[in-house]
Amino acid sequence: MKLESKVPEGPLEHKWESHKKNMKLVAPNNRRKYEVIFVGTGLAGGAGAASLAEMGYNVKAFCIQDSARRAHSIAAQGGINAAKNYPNDGDSIYRLFYDTIKGGDYRSREANVYRLAEVSNNIIDQAVAQGVPFAREYSGLLANRSFGGAQVSRTFYARGQTGQQLLLGAYQSMMRQVEEGNIEYFPRHEMLDVVIIDGVARGIITRDLVTGEIKRHEADAVVLASGGYGNVFYLSTNAKNSNVTAAWRAHRKGALFANPCFVQVHPTCIPVSGDYQSKLTLMSESLRNDGRVWVPRKKGDDRHPNDIPEEERYYYLEERYPSFGNLVPRDVASRNAKLVCDEGLGVGETGLAVYLDFRDAIKRDGEDTIRAKYGNLFDMYENIAGENPYKRPMRIFPAVHYTMGGLWVDYNLMTNIPGLFAAGEANFSDHGANRLGASALMQGLSDGYFVLPATIGNYLADVKPGTRYGTDHEAFDEAAKKAQDDIDKLLSIKGKRTIIDFHRSLGKIVWDKIGIQRSKEGLESAIKEIQALREEFWKDVYVPGEKNNYNKYLEFAFRVADFFELAELMAKDALDREESCGCHLREEYQTEEGEALRNDKEFSYVSAWEFKRVNGQLETELHKEPLEFEFVELKQRSYK
Amino acid sequence: MSKNFTVHLKYWRQNGPTAKGYFEERTLDTVNEHMSFLEMLDVLNEELQLEGKDPVEFDYDCREGICGSCNLVINGQAHGPKKGTACCQLHMRNYKHGDKITIEPPRAAAFPVIKDLVVDRSAFDRIIEAGGYVSVKTGSAQEANARPIEKETSDIAFDYATCIGCGACVAACPNASASLFTGAKIAHLSQLPQGQVEQSRRVVAMVDQMTEEGFGDCSNYGECEAVCPKEISISAIAEMRKDYVKAVFS
Numbered sequence: 061m062k063l064e065s066k067v068p069e070g071p072l073e074h075k076w077e078s079h080k081k082n083m084k085l086v087a088p089n090n091r092r093k094y095e096v097i098f099v100g101t102g103l104a105g106g107a108g109a110a111s112l113a114e115m116g117y118n119v120k121a122f123c124i125q126d127s128a129r130r131a132h133s134i135a136a137q138g139g140i141n142a143a144k145n146y147p148n149d150g151d152s153i154y155r156l157f158y159d160t161i162k163g164g165d166y167r168s169r170e171a172n173v174y175r176l177a178e179v180s181n182n183i184i185d186q187a188v189a190q191g192v193p194f195a196r197e198y199s200g201l202l203a204n205r206s207f208g209g210a211q212v213s214r215t216f217y218a219r220g221q222t223g224q225q226l227l228l229g230a231y232q233s234m235m236r237q238v239e240e241g242n243i244e245y246f247p248r249h250e251m252l253d254v255v256i257i258d259g260v261a262r263g264i265i266t267r268d269l270v271t272g273e274i275k276r277h278e279a280d281a282v283v284l285a286s287g288g289y290g291n292v293f294y295l296s297t298n299a300k301n302s303n304v305t306a307a308w309r310a311h312r313k314g315a316l317f318a319n320p321c322f323v324q325v326h327p328t329c330i331p332v333s334g335d336y337q338s339k340l341t342l343m344s345e346s347l348r349n350d351g352r353v354w355v356p357r358k359k360g361d362d363r364h365p366n367d368i369p370e371e372e373r374y375y376y377l378e379e380r381y382p383s384f385g386n387l388v389p390r391d392v393a394s395r396n397a398k399l400v401c402d403e404g405l406g407v408g409e410t411g412l413a414v415y416l417d418f419r420d421a422i423k424r425d426g427e428d429t430i431r432a433k434y435g436n437l438f439d440m441y442e443n444i445a446g447e448n449p450y451k452r453p454m455r456i457f458p459a460v461h462y463t464m465g466g467l468w469v470d471y472n473l474m475t476n477i478p479g480l481f482a483a484g485e486a487n488f489s490d491h492g493a494n495r496l497g498a499s500a501l502m503q504g505l506s507d508g509y510f511v512l513p514a515t516i517g518n519y520l521a522d523v524k525p526g527t528r529y530g531t532d533h534e535a536f537d538e539a540a541k542k543a544q545d546d547i548d549k550l551l552s553i554k555g556k557r558t559i560i561d562f563h564r565s566l567g568k569i570v571w572d573k574i575g576i577q578r579s580k581e582g583l584e585s586a587i588k589e590i591q592a593l594r595e596e597f598w599k600d601v602y603v604p605g606e607k608n609n610y611n612k613y614l615e616f617a618f619r620v621a622d623f624f625e626l627a628e629l630m631a632k633d634a635l636d637r638e639e640s641c642g643c644h645l646r647e648e649y650q651t652e653e654g655e656a657l658r659n660d661k662e663f664s665y666v667s668a669w670e671f672k673r674v675n676g677q678l679e680t681e682l683h684k685e686p687l688e689f690e691f692v693e694l695k696q697r698s699y700k
Numbered sequence: 701m702s703k704n705f706t707v708h709l710k711y712w713r714q715n716g717p718t719a720k721g722y723f724e725e726r727t728l729d730t731v732n733e734h735m736s737f738l739e740m741l742d743v744l745n746e747e748l749q750l751e752g753k754d755p756v757e758f759d760y761d762c763r764e765g766i767c768g769s770c771n772l773v774i775n776g777q778a779h780g781p782k783k784g785t786a787c788c789q790l791h792m793r794n795y796k797h798g799d800k801i802t803i804e805p806p807r808a809a810a811f812p813v814i815k816d817l818v819v820d821r822s823a824f825d826r827i828i829e830a831g832g833y834v835s836v837k838t839g840s841a842q843e844a845n846a847r848p849i850e851k852e853t854s855d856i857a858f859d860y861a862t863c864i865g866c867g868a869c870v871a872a873c874p875n876a877s878a879s880l881f882t883g884a885k886i887a888h889l890s891q892l893p894q895g896q897v898e899q900s901r902r903v904v905a906m907v908d909q910m911t912e913e914g915f916g917d918c919s920n921y922g923e924c925e926a927v928c929p930k931e932i933s934i935s936a937i938a939e940m941r942k943d944y945v946k947a948v949f950s
C-alpha cells in the first residue's frame with residue numbers, strides 16, 4: 061500500500077490557498093442530494109456538522125451523550141492558540157507553525173501544521189461572532205496570555221472554561237441547523253461499525269443507547285470526530301465516555317491507525333487516592349509558574365512537609381534543569397515525577413505523588429496575590445484532596461491527558477478509505493509526538509470549521525449525486541449482524557469479573573509499560589500480558605443487564621474490548637520506534653544525561669498500521685509515510 | 701490509610717419510562733472520605749454486579765462539574781448539600797458514618813425517566829434549537845477585535861454563559877420551571893452586540909418552546925439559584941422577562 065499524503069505543491073505559505081483554488085466544488089442546488097454523517101459532536105464534529113449543514117448538505121450527527129453540548133471538549137480549561145499577534149510580541153503564522161512542529165518533535169507534516177496556524181485566526185473571529193465571551197482587556201479588546209512555555213502571548217481564553225465556551229458556540233450553531241432541518245440529530249447513539257461498499261465508506265451502524273436498537277444509516281461521506289483514546293489507561297483526564305470504538309472499528313475495516321504510541325501525559329494532576337478512583341482531574345500547569353516541585357531526600361520520610369527542612373528537600377527539577385527549572389515541558393516534568401517516585405521518594409498515602417509547594421511564593425508575594433492568581437484552582441484542589449494548599453503543599457502526579465496518535469489521514473483529512481474522514485483528536489494529523497498546550501481546541505475547530513467544508517466538497521464532487529445502495533445491501537446486513545453478535549456474545553459470558561475490574565487491570569499494564577517510559581523488555585512483556593488478559597476477558601467478564609434497554613455497562617464492555625486490541629497495537633508501535641521523541645521515551649535511547657535521543661535518520665516517518673486479524677494475538681502490517689522537512693531545520697530539544 | 705465508613709442508601713429504581721418505579725435500599729460499608737459521590741455509586745454497582753444483580757443507572761461523563769450530565773437529587777436536594785457544586789464534585793467527606801442517603805432522579809414532567817436515575821433532558825436541546833444562538837455562518841465573521849466590548853459587559857455575559865445545562869434548576873423548582881436555564885442563555889447573548897440583533901425573535905421563540913415542553917411558570921421561589929452548580933444569578937430570569945415584554949409589546 062502506498063500512502064499518499066496529497067500535500068499540494070508549492071511554497072508552504074501558498075499550499076492551502078492554492079489547494080482551495082484548485083478543489084472541485086459542488087453546486088449549491090446539488091448539495092441537498094448528499095448525505096454526510098458526523099460521528100461525534102465535540103469541537104471537531106460539532107463545528108463540521110454545523111458548517112456543512114450551513115452549506116446545504118444533509119447532515120446526520122451522532123453522539124454518545126444525551127446532548128451534543130456535553131462532549132469531552134467541554135472540559136478544556138486553558139485556552140486556544142491563534143497567531144493574531146494582538147500583543148505585538150512578534151508572533152506570526154510562521155512562528156505558530158514553527159512552535160507546533162518543533163513542539164511535536166518533528167514527527168508531523170509541515171503542510172498540515174502550517175495550514176493549522178494559517179486558519180487559527182479565523183477560528184477566533186468565528187467564535188467571537190457566535191458570542192463566545194473570551195477574556196477582554198479594559199480597552200474592550202481581546203486578552204491573551206502565554207501558555208505551555210510559549211515565548212509569545214497567543215492564547216485566547218474564557219476564564220478556566222475555554223473548551224466549554226467554544227463547544228457551546230459550535231453546539232448552538234449546530235442546533236440552529238437542526239432547527240432549519242439541515243441536520244438530523246442523534247444523541248445517545250453510538251457508532252459500532254462503518255459500512256464499506258466497493259472499497260468506499262457508505263454509512264454506519266449505530267446502537268440506540270436508550271432502546272438498544274441497532275440502526276443503519278447510509279451516506280455519501282462519513283466523518284469520524286470521535287475524540288481520543290486516553291481512556292485505554294483506565295485512569296486519565298478524559299471524560300468517562302471517551303473511547304476508541306469508532307476509530308477502532310474503522311481500523312478493523314481497513315483504515316490505518318497512525319502513531320498509536322504517542323500519548324501525552326500531563327504533569328499536574330491530582331493524584332490517585334484509592335482503587336475506587338474513576339478519573340483524574342487536571343490542574344492547570346500555570347501552577348508551575350509559582351509552585352516549586354520537590355520530594356523529601358530521604359526515603360519514607362513521613363514528616364509533615366512543612367517540618368522538612370530546606371536541605372532535606374530535593375527540588376529535583378531545579379537541580380536537574382537549572383535553566384528551565386519547574387517550567388520544563390510537560391513530558392520532562394512528568395517523566396521526572398515518575399522517576400523520583402520509582403526511586404521510592406514519592407509522598408502521600410500511595411507514594412505516587414510529589415509536592416507542588418507555594419510556600420515561597422506566598423512568602424514573596426503574599427497570600428492574596430496567590431489567591432488572585434490561582435484561587436479557583438486551590439479551591440478545586442481542596443474540594444477533591446481535602447487539604448488546604450495555602451497551608452500545605454499540593455500533592456500532584458502525572459496523568460494521561462491527550463493522544464496524538466489516531467486514524468491516519470491525508471492532507472484532506474481523509475483516511476485511506478475513500479469517503480471516510482477523521483477530524484479532531486481522532487486523527488493523528490498535526491501534533492506529531494507531542495502536543496503544545498492550547499492547540500487541540502485550535503486543531504478541532506480548524507478541522508471542523510475550515511478544512512472539512514472544503515475537502516469534503518472536493519471529494520463529493522466526484523460522487524454521483526443520489527448514489528444509493530439501500531440499507532438492505534449485504535454490506536449493511538453483515539455489519540449490523542456483527543454488531544449484534546458482539547453484543548450477544550458479551551452478554552452471554554456471565555463471568556465472575558466486572559468490566560471495570562478488567563479495565564483497571566488493562567490500564568495498569570498500559571501505564572506501567574507503555575506509559576511515561578518504555579523499554580523493549582517492558583513492551584514485549586506488556587504484549588503478552590495484554591493478550592492473556594484479553595483472553596480472560598472474553599471468558600470471564602460479567603456484563604449485566606439487557607441489550608434492549610439503557611445499559612451503560614454494556615457500552616463500557618465493548619469499548620473495553622476494543623481498548624484491549626488498541627493497547628497491543630500501542631505496544632507494537634512503541635517497540636518499532638527505536639528512538640525517543642516527544643512523549644515517547646525509550647529507555648535504550650537516551651543521552652548520557654538521561655535526555656531523549658531522537659533518530660531522524662531512521663525514524664522520521666509516520667507509522668501507519670494496517671489491521672489484519674486478531675487470533676490470540678493482533679496481526680498487523682506497518683506502512684511508513686516518510687516525513688520530509690523542506691522548510692524547517694531539525695533540532696534536538698534541550699532544556700538544560 | 702483513611703478508614704472506611706458505612707452509609708445507608710435508598711435509591712430510585714425504574715426499568716423504563718413506563719415502568720413503575722420504587723426505592724431500593726442497601727447498606728454500603730466500604731465508603732471512603734476521598735471518594736466522590738459518583739465513585740461511591742460505582743462501588744455500589746460493583747457490589748451489585750458481583751452478586752449478579754443489575755447496577756443502578758445514572759448519568760455522568762466529565763466528573764469535573766462541567767459537562768452537566770450528572771443531576772442526582774440527594775436527600776431532596778438537587779446535586780446534594782454542597783453549594784455551587786455538581787454532584788460529581790461532591791465528596792464523601794461531606795457525609796459521616798451511619799448517614800442515610802436518598803437518591804432520586806430530577807423529577808419533572810418534561811424530564812421523563814429513561815432508567816433508574818437517568819432522565820431524558822432533550823427538551824433543553826429543543827429550547828436552544830428554538831433560538832439560543834447567533835445566526836452567523838462559518839466564514840462570515842468579521843475580524844474579532846473590530847468591535848470592542850466593555851470588559852464588565854463581557855464578564856457578565858460570561859457569568860450567564862457558564863450554565864452547564866444540568867437541569868437542577870428544574871428539579872428544584874416547585875413549578876418545574878426551566879426559566880433559569882432559558883434565561884441564562886438569553887441573558888448571555890443579549891449582553892453582547894453580536895447577540896442583540898436577533899434578541900426579540902430569540903426570546904419569544906425560546907420562551908414559547910419552554911412552555912410547549914411542559915415546563916412550569918416561574919413564581920420567584922428562587923430555589924433554582926440556590927441549587928445551581930454554576931451559581932447563575934436569578935437576574936437572568938428578570939432579563940428574560942424584560943426582553944420578552946419588550947419583544948411582544950413593542
Ligand SMILES: Cc1cc2nc3c(=O)[nH]c(=O)nc-3n(C[C@H](O)[C@H](O)[C@H](O)COP(=O)(O)OP(=O)(O)OC[C@H]3O[C@@H](n4cnc5c(N)ncnc54)[C@H](O)[C@@H]3O)c2cc1C
Binds near residue numbers: 135286485502
Ligand atoms: C481536562 C482537559 C483539559 C484540556 N484543556 C485543553 C486546553 O486548554 N486547550 C486545548 O487546546 N486542548 C485542551 N484539551 C484537549 C482538548 O480538549 C481535546 O483534545 C479536544 O476537545 C477534542 O475534541 P474532539 O472534537 O476531537 O473530541 P471530543 O470532544 O472528545 O468529542 C468526541 C465526540 O465523539 C462522540 N463519540 C465518540 N465515540 C463515538 C461513537 N462510537 N459513536 C458516536 N459518537 C461517538 C462523543 O460523544 C463526542 O461527541 C484538554 C483536555 C482535557 C482532558
Ligand code: SF4
Binds near residue numbers: 865869924928929931
Ligand atoms: S441554570 Fe444552573 S441549574 Fe439550571 S441548567 Fe444551568 S447550570 Fe444547571
Ligand code: FES
Binds near residue numbers: 763
Ligand atoms: S459528570 Fe459532568 S458535570 Fe457532573
